[in-house]
Structures are given as structure tokens and as C-alpha cells.
Amino acid sequence: MTNHNVMQEQLHAETPIPREHEQNNRSVRDMVGQRGIQPEQLPAEEDIQKLERRVKTEEKKLLKQTGKLPSSKQSGSKIIQSDDCCQ
Template sequence: MFGRSTQAMKDRLGVPKGRPLADRLHPINMTAKQLATQMTNLNIEQKDLHGTAQIGVEHVGNNRSARDALVNQGTIPEDLPAQEDIRKVERRVRKDERRVEGTGFKAVESEMPDD
């Protein structure tokens, strides 16, 4: 998909070792990778593919097709910016949920409009 190794993309996007690249990918890249995976899943059945080699070749080809579609529209997958780490977003959402549950949707006084 990116024209370089996973580790090279992790380095480019600042993904720490041991963390998935997907945690920082731009939504367009995630969607393209999901499309390639679904194309592979469909073709495994339709083409009756078996074994790692056959399926791997199919998947690489589908990733290349998804990449080509993006590039043809002027989007270079590896040039898209890193996104906020999904785990940080999840922690913030949990914190906000606890705050909302604790206040019962009451506006904090500093957030209330002046009359």
C-alpha cells in the first residue's frame, strides 16, 4: 500500500515500537486497506485460493490496486499525515464519558452562557 516497509511507515509516522501502524493511519489509508482486505476475502472464495502463497499474492495485488486508485486521484498514501493515536482518543472518550455520567449533563458553570 505504501511503497515501503511497515517499519519505514511506522518511523515516518512516529509510531512507537510494539504499537500497530493502524493506530496512527489516516482514515483514507485505513479505508483503502480495509477495501483491499475485503477484495482478498471475496477472491479467496471466488477463485478458491488456498495457502499462504496464493492468498499473499492476491492480497498484495489488491493493496496495489487500492494504492493505484488513490494515486490516480492525486492522493499518495504515504504522504498523508499521521493521526492522533487511537488509544489516546479512546482514553479521552472514556474520561469524557465518566465526566458526563458524573455530572448528569449539567453544564459546568464556566461553560454556561451569560444572560
């Protein structure tokens, strides 16, 4: 919203841009308040770095569980694992 208004109204000085940003923040906060939501009362979300680590760990677990192909004895053909190729 701020970026749009800065370009639309051609704001370039150091004072008008922060003022526009603050006004947009106030407008959003007022709208949220009109809907009965108080940001201070909302539960905190999980830290993004912790979330990224957890997702990465879960992806590795899923890859280990689902990424293994049947052995060549079962399928009748040689299976090339991604680690074996292109070395």
C-alpha cells in the same frame, strides 16, 4: 476484497493468498494515487489507544455532569441512584 477473492477463486495455498493480498493493496494504492492522494503526505491520525482513553474520560465527565438526578427534596420522591440499587 481479499477475503472475497479467496473464497470466489477458492485460493487455499500459502502462495496465492499473500499474492492476492499484495495485488489488492497495489490496486487500492494505484486508485488512491489516481485521485491525487499520496498516503505518505497525509497527516498521521491519533493513536487509537490514546483516543479510546480520551473518549472514556470524556464519557465519565459527561456522566458526572448529566447523570445526576435532582435530589428527593426537589422532586418530592425518593431517587435511587444506580449505585444504591441491587446491592
